[in-house]
Amino acid sequence: MSASSRPPAETARKGVQLAFQALQEPGKAGAVAASMGVSDSTVSRLKTERMEEVVLFLAHLGLKVVPAEFKCVDPEAYAFLTKTHERVMHRAPQLIWEQDE
Numbered sequence: 001m002s003a004s005s006r007p008p009a010e011t012a013r014k015g016v017q018l019a020f021q022a023l024q025e026p027g028k029a030g031a032v033a034a035s036m037g038v039s040d041s042t043v044s045r046l047k048t049e050r051m052e053e054v055v056l057f058l059a060h061l062g063l064k065v066v067p068a069e070f071k072c073v074d075p076e077a078y079a080f081l082t083k084t085h086e087r088v089m090h091r092a093p094q095l096i097w098e099q100d101e
Contacts, residue, residue, distance in 0.1 A: 011064050
């Protein structure tokens with residue numbers, strides 16, 4: 001099942017889990033509050049009262065929460081890269097040689 005065919009509630013649940021995991025890092029909530037220019041209690045309130053609603057809203061827009069270090073790839077580009085990888089790995093034994101010692 002592709003990400004785009006998942007129900008929004010499932011996509012949102014995964015996004016909420018990622019957000020909660022990120023907020024578990026020591027000092028993270030305070031750093032988020034400081035960078036947003038709000039109080040720690042505001043971040044806590046957002047986390048407990050609004051997180052699920054906001055992430056579900058994004059899911060219904062066709063968006064999802066992913067870690068910032070992830071790279072997004074167009075489905076056609078991904079298919080091309082996957083197919084190319086399969087072809088190369090199929091031929092890999094012919095492409096690899098051992099040096100004589």
